[in-house]
Amino acid sequence: MGEICTERLTLAYDERAVVAGLDIVIPTGRVTALVGPNGCGKSTLLRGLARLLKPRGGSAYLDGRSIWRMPTRELARQLGILPQAPVAPEGLTVRDLVAQGRYPYHGWLNRWSEADEEAVARALDITGMVDLAHRPVDALSGGQRQRAWIAMALAQETKVLLLDEPTTYLDMHHQLEVLHLLRRLNREEGRTVVLVVHNLNHAARYSDHVVALSDGKVVAAGTPQEVVTSEVLREVFGVEAHILSDPDTGVPLCIPYALCENSNVRAPSMDSFAAPHTGHIHV
Amino acid sequence: MTATSFHLTRSSPALSLGLVVALGVLLAVVIVSVLYGAADIGAATVWAALFSYDGSTEHLIIRTLRVPRALVAVLVGGSLAVAGAVMQGVTRNPMADPGLLGIEAGAALAVVAAVHFQGISSLAVYTWFALAGAALAAVVVYALGSAGRGGITPLKLTVSGAALTALLSSLTTGILLLDRRTLDEVCFWLAGSVAGRDLGLMLQALPLICVGLLGALLLGRKVTTLSLGEDVARGLGQRTAWVRAAAALVVVLLAGGAVALAGPVGFVGLVIPHAVRFFVGVNYRWILPYSALAGAIFLVLADVAGRLILRPQELPVGVMTALVGGPFFVYLVRWKVRR
Ligand SMILES: Nc1ncnc2c1ncn2[C@@H]1O[C@H](COP(=O)(O)OP(=O)(O)OP(=O)(O)O)[C@@H](O)[C@H]1O
Numbered sequence: 001m002g003e004i005c006t007e008r009l010t011l012a013y014d015e016r017a018v019v020a021g022l023d024i025v026i027p028t029g030r031v032t033a034l035v036g037p038n039g040c041g042k043s044t045l046l047r048g049l050a051r052l053l054k055p056r057g058g059s060a061y062l063d064g065r066s067i068w069r070m071p072t073r074e075l076a077r078q079l080g081i082l083p084q085a086p087v088a089p090e091g092l093t094v095r096d097l098v099a100q101g102r103y104p105y106h107g108w109l110n111r112w113s114e115a116d117e118e119a120v121a122r123a124l125d126i127t128g129m130v131d132l133a134h135r136p137v138d139a140l141s142g143g144q145r146q147r148a149w150i151a152m153a154l155a156q157e158t159k160v161l162l163l164d165e166p167t168t169y170l171d172m173h174h175q176l177e178v179l180h181l182l183r184r185l186n187r188e189e190g191r192t193v194v195l196v197v198h199n200l201n202h203a204a205r206y207s208d209h210v211v212a213l214s215d216g217k218v219v220a221a222g223t224p225q226e227v228v229t230s231e232v233l234r235e236v237f238g239v240e241a242h243i244l245s246d247p248d249t250g251v252p253l254c255i256p257y258a259l260c261e262n263s264n265v266r267a268p269s270m271d272s273f274a275a276p277h278t279g280h281i282h283v
Numbered sequence: 284m285t286a287t288s289f290h291l292t293r294s295s296p297a298l299s300l301g302l303v304v305a306l307g308v309l310l311a312v313v314i315v316s317v318l319y320g321a322a323d324i325g326a327a328t329v330w331a332a333l334f335s336y337d338g339s340t341e342h343l344i345i346r347t348l349r350v351p352r353a354l355v356a357v358l359v360g361g362s363l364a365v366a367g368a369v370m371q372g373v374t375r376n377p378m379a380d381p382g383l384l385g386i387e388a389g390a391a392l393a394v395v396a397a398v399h400f401q402g403i404s405s406l407a408v409y410t411w412f413a414l415a416g417a418a419l420a421a422v423v424v425y426a427l428g429s430a431g432r433g434g435i436t437p438l439k440l441t442v443s444g445a446a447l448t449a450l451l452s453s454l455t456t457g458i459l460l461l462d463r464r465t466l467d468e469v470c471f472w473l474a475g476s477v478a479g480r481d482l483g484l485m486l487q488a489l490p491l492i493c494v495g496l497l498g499a500l501l502l503g504r505k506v507t508t509l510s511l512g513e514d515v516a517r518g519l520g521q522r523t524a525w526v527r528a529a530a531a532l533v534v535v536l537l538a539g540g541a542v543a544l545a546g547p548v549g550f551v552g553l554v555i556p557h558a559v560r561f562f563v564g565v566n567y568r569w570i571l572p573y574s575a576l577a578g579a580i581f582l583v584l585a586d587v588a589g590r591l592i593l594r595p596q597e598l599p600v601g602v603m604t605a606l607v608g609g610p611f612f613v614y615l616v617r618w619k620v621r622r
């Protein structure tokens with residue numbers, strides 16, 4: 001359970017469509033990594049899957065039901081989302097934040113229950129936040145803060161977890177910690193996990209399925225071996241890279257070494273320097 | 284983890300007790316407010332005026348001037364503080380306040396316009412115009428604040444509120460300059476005053492304010508969740524559009540009702556929720572009831588101070604709250620606003 005797919009999903013802000021007519025299937029009970037350059041629509045897609053953004057056309061489905069036909073609360077009990085870079089109100093403690101994960105289980109009248117208490121304690125425990133539970137979220141380091149938010153999503157006890165860049169801002173150690181945690185949640189509890197990551201080696205190593213997006217379109221989708229290839233990297237990120245095979249696990253490792261000539265992908269800050277002599281204008 | 288930690292829905296004994304204490308303090312300051320005034324009236328006479336009324340001048344002063352005055356301060360202070368707290372939570376903007384965002388100015392302009400154009404002179408119809416003006420201003424400031432790229436941000440909302448307040452206030456001033464009769468009628472009211480309100484007006488505003496307060500308390504838990512941000516709240520299963528609409532209605536009822544009673548009294552909605560948060564944390568289930576009580580206490584005290592400072596003259600309570608609120612506003616801008 002926890003199958004997600006989309007059918008001709010079109011997502012747009014204002015007039016411009018970011019994702020147009022997208023069909024994807026997220027494998028159930030697996031870890032899926034969403035990769036792609038800045039601004040290609042990863043967050044937009046995730047928001048579309050979680051019903052945070054109303055589609056211009058098509059729909060996303062959870063277990064065969066259109067998410068737009070499901071009661072809000074019910075969806076929130078089955079699918080949790082951690083948006084990119086959320087900001088907690090000043091002074092909110094970790095524990096209070098994590099307790100908010102129980103929101104979908106409470107109506108107007110329900111009292112705080114044992115099940116709530118257990119879910120919160122478990123989420124704090126799994127993320128290693130027990131000792132920090134009474135600290136204000138805004139007084140934590142970036143990595144601790146990220147784990148606090150993940151704990152909130154865990155307390156929601158959903159079979160599907162969507163996470164937008166859960167490892168950004170973390171050091172190497174804490175990045176691996178979060179990735180291990182997500183894989184454990186997947187392996188031990190069978191949760192479907194979808195995460196946006198920028199580090200392709202992490203994507204390859206910690207996910208079963210990789211979806212590479214470029215300009216709102218799926219360029220490649222499949223196992224890490226199928227997706228992390230020099231052709232895909234060239235097309236999606238505009239970089240030349242060596243692809244090695246991890247000696248232990250056989251998953252691909254990529255080592256980018258140059259920018260492609262005539263790349264479509266360019267750092268935004270370089271636009272103003274796009275000198276006339278390159279003769280290449282990408283709109 | 285100790286059992287005294289408070290979180291999503293478990294109530295904390297300490298915070299519950301604090302509410303009772305605050306209620307006691309409110310009662311005490313109301314008594315002080317009724318005891319002190321231009322005429323020296325002893326405590327025994329006050330007691331007699333309340334419980335064995337004989338129609339003497341002193342009893343009349345207590346019953347028709349001092350008691351309504353204290354009660355109006357309670358209602359107005361509580362309403363504005365709760366309205367401010369709700370606005371701050373829902374917009375995630377520490378500078379949100381019915382005064383700063385132009386809602387009180389909208390209510391005030393509607394009342395002044397009604398007095399000028401319709402020649403309405405009874406305070407009793409103020410209420411409806413105040414409500415309509417508050418609602419209109421709320422819609423306009425929200426539209427202005429969310430126009431353009433990036434949606435609604437604290438900075439844009441605050442600037443829109445300041446612009447709207449300036450515009451509405453100058454329109455109000457314009458009407459008053461054209462029309463001295465209107466000026467005489469609403470002058471003291473416009474400065475924000477709790478004096479000279481009769482019970483009739485209070486009874487008219489009372490149900491609106493009560494509905495607003497009740498609605499705010501019911502919304503408390505949802506506002507806490509919404510204060511985590513739109514996407515997070517929706518991801519947790521909240522129908523944020525409804526919560527926002529309900530919150531807007533609550534704010535209009537509270538701010539409109541308060542302005543009808545006392546004119547635009549500034550800064551209560553800004554200062555009190557911040558002070559309350561310092562003691563009770565960020566959970567709106569507690570912030571809202573504490574704000575109601577603390578706002579009421581604050582305004583009653585401000586009114587008493589306004590009577591004592593320049594005795595025998597009186598300063599309108601709106602001037603007193605501005606004296607406290609102005610510096611606090613600067614402090615907030617300096618330390619609390621993140622863009
Ligand atoms: N609220 C918004 N209003 C208008 N346009 C937006 C909004 N959010 C994103 N966009 C645009 O939609 C496009 C896709 O943005 P999105 O946030 O999905 O990118 P992303 O792949 O998540 O990038 P990043 O890796 O930088 O997070 C971008 O061009 C962006 O400018």
Ligand SMILES: [Mg+2]
Binds near residue numbers: 042043044084164
């Ligand atoms: Mg993104």
